Amino acid sequence: MATNYAAPRSEASILSTNKLIRNTYSLLSMTLVFSALMAALAVLIRVGPGFGLVCTLIAFGLLWFVLPKTANSGSGIGVVFLFTGLLGFGLGPTIGYYLSMPGGPQVVMTALGGTGVIFLALSGYALTTRRDFSFMGGFLFVGLFVVLAAALVSIFFPIPGLSLALSAAIVMLFSGFILYDTGRMVNGGETNYIHATVSLYISILNIFTSLLHLIGFADD
Amino acid sequence: MDWLKIGSTALIVAMMIFIWPAAKHMLHNSPEAEKGDWQSAIFPILAVICFVFLLMWLV
Numbered sequence: 001m002a003t004n005y006a007a008p009r010s011e012a013s014i015l016s017t018n019k020l021i022r023n024t025y026s027l028l029s030m031t032l033v034f035s036a037l038m039a040a041l042a043v044l045i046r047v048g049p050g051f052g053l054v055c056t057l058i059a060f061g062l063l064w065f066v067l068p069k070t071a072n073s074g075s076g077i078g079v080v081f082l083f084t085g086l087l088g089f090g091l092g093p094t095i096g097y098y099l100s101m102p103g104g105p106q107v108v109m110t111a112l113g114g115t116g117v118i119f120l121a122l123s124g125y126a127l128t129t130r131r132d133f134s135f136m137g138g139f140l141f142v143g144l145f146v147v148l149a150a151a152l153v154s155i156f157f158p159i160p161g162l163s164l165a166l167s168a169a170i171v172m173l174f175s176g177f178i179l180y181d182t183g184r185m186v187n188g189g190e191t192n193y194i195h196a197t198v199s200l201y202i203s204i205l206n207i208f209t210s211l212l213h214l215i216g217f218a219d220d
Numbered sequence: 221m222d223w224l225k226i227g228s229t230a231l232i233v234a235m236m237i238f239i240w241p242a243a244k245h246m247l248h249n250s251p252e253a254e255k256g257d258w259q260s261a262i263f264p265i266l267a268v269i270c271f272v273f274l275l276m277w278l279v
Contacts, residue, residue: 053227060231064238107279114275118268125264135253136261141243145236152232155225168272175268179261211272218276 013188020185021127023193027080028200034081035088035201042092043099055090059083067198076194084201094209098216107219111211119204122175126182133183136176143173164217167210174203174210 042052062083070076098104126133147169154162181199184190190199 049224050227053224053231057227057231060234103279110275110279114272118271122264122268129260131257131260132251133257133261135251135257137246138243138248138250141239141246144239145243148232148236148239152229155228155232168269171272172265172269175265176261179264211275214272215275215279219279 016191017186017188020191020193020196024185024196024200027077027193027197031080031084031197031201032204035084035091035205038085038088039091039095042089043096046096047089047092049093052090052093055086059086059090062086063198067194071192071194080194080197083198087201087205091205091209094212098212101216101220103219107212107216111208111215114211114215115204115208118171118175118207119178119200122178123182126179127186130186131183132187132189133176133179134187134189136180140173140176140180143169143176147173164214167213170206170210171214174206177203 059082062079067076067079067083070079095108098107101107147166150162150166150169154166178200181190181196181203185196190196
């Protein structure tokens with residue numbers, strides 16, 4: 001009887017984890033499509049970089065002030081779509097810049113495909129091995145801090161080598177975040193699919209923009 | 221005055237301010253890595269780096 005008492009709890013936990021993963025990837029795929037459509041719209045109407053930055057600022061305002069209050073309700077899904085739509089729209093000027101370069105469409109499509117491959121490979125690895133990557137948490141957040149500080153320096157001292165190194169560091173850092181976030185979903189550290197979706201979306205977005213920079217440099 | 225630079229700086233500083241509590245919490249409360257944990261994380265990230273180099277070479 002003692003052994004049977006343990007089994008239903010474990011089965012419920014597995015079902016709950018599977019539901020979380022299913023909901024997360026469903027919402028993530030929908031928000032990625034929506035974000036891409038918004039980015040395409042921004043490219044078509046030729047949104048300026050200033051407007052793109054305003055959209056990004058509003059998106060992060062939503063992330064910090066609105067999402068924590070709505071993440072446990074249905075309105076959280078609307079907030080996630082608004083957040084990803086704004087970030088996609090804000091990315092439009094960057095994509096438009098790369099599309100205007102010679103060989104630009106190839107650069108953008110290579111970055112897009114590369115991001116997809118990286119995300120699917122890392123997610124597949126974390127899901128199949130079911131490893132707990134939570135030990136990386138401190139290292140990743142400190143790394144994020146260092147990257148943000150370097151980004152601040154690069155704004156005022158635009159050194160080409162620094163910005164490339166920054167892009168490479170961002171790809172590595174957010175690859176680590178994909179492992180960390182997926183591991184948390186699998187091992188029960190994250191139970192809210194809205195939070196999980198937002199975390200993975202931010203990782204994908206940052207990897208994509210960094211790949212754009214790296215591949216754009218290589219093409220140039 | 222370059223408003224893009226000011227806006228970008230404001231965004232990055234805001235990010236650092238909001239991320240700091242989480243970073244501090246993680247530094248103190250992250251579990252210790254066990255044997256083989258870091259290898260299991262570093263190998264896929266190294267593979268990503270090689271893949272990015274491949275993409276840059278192919279373009």
